Amino acid sequence: MTKKIYLLFLVFILSVIVLSGNIVQADNTLAQESIEVNVRVPVMQKLEIIEPISIESLNTDSEQSLIKENAGQIRVLSNTNWELQIVDNNNPNLNIFLRLNNDTNNEWKQISEVSSSFNGNQGKNDLSFDIKIETTGSEDLSNIDINQIQLSYTLTS
DSSP states (O other), X not given: OXXXXXXXXXXXXXXXXXXXXXXXXXSSOSOOOOOOOOOOOOOOEEEEEEEOOOOSXXXXXXXXXXXXXXXXXXXXXXXXXXXXXXXXXXXXXXXEEEEETTOTTOOOEETTSTTOXXXXXXXXXXXXXXXXXXXXXXXXXGGSOGGGOOEEEEEEO
């Protein structure tokens, strides 16, 4: 009986060895497939006025210049780099300047000029502005109604 078990075991081992030698292994790739996917994500931009640019309680530099720090805040949400232009609408007696509140260069930009703009990168950007108002001539600011200033905002990518 032990001879039979021994013989069966030997046949089983030899069968496994013989059958394992017949496993096919491909040296070369038999089939290959590739696919190219192009996805176009449309530009998304949102301009949100968190705190309107306010000109109440301005500090007087002189009779011809008024400055207010932290005059307003704007939020730009964009999935691409952006450019924000702020333009003064029809105030021929005034020169209006803005600068970013956290601008280390403290560079004033005259907003009646088309070339003056604020740029940023994609993502969420909160911009806080300082405002400066000057008269264009020798007229005193107390004679001009500065509450009638209107600003236009244009956000582009």
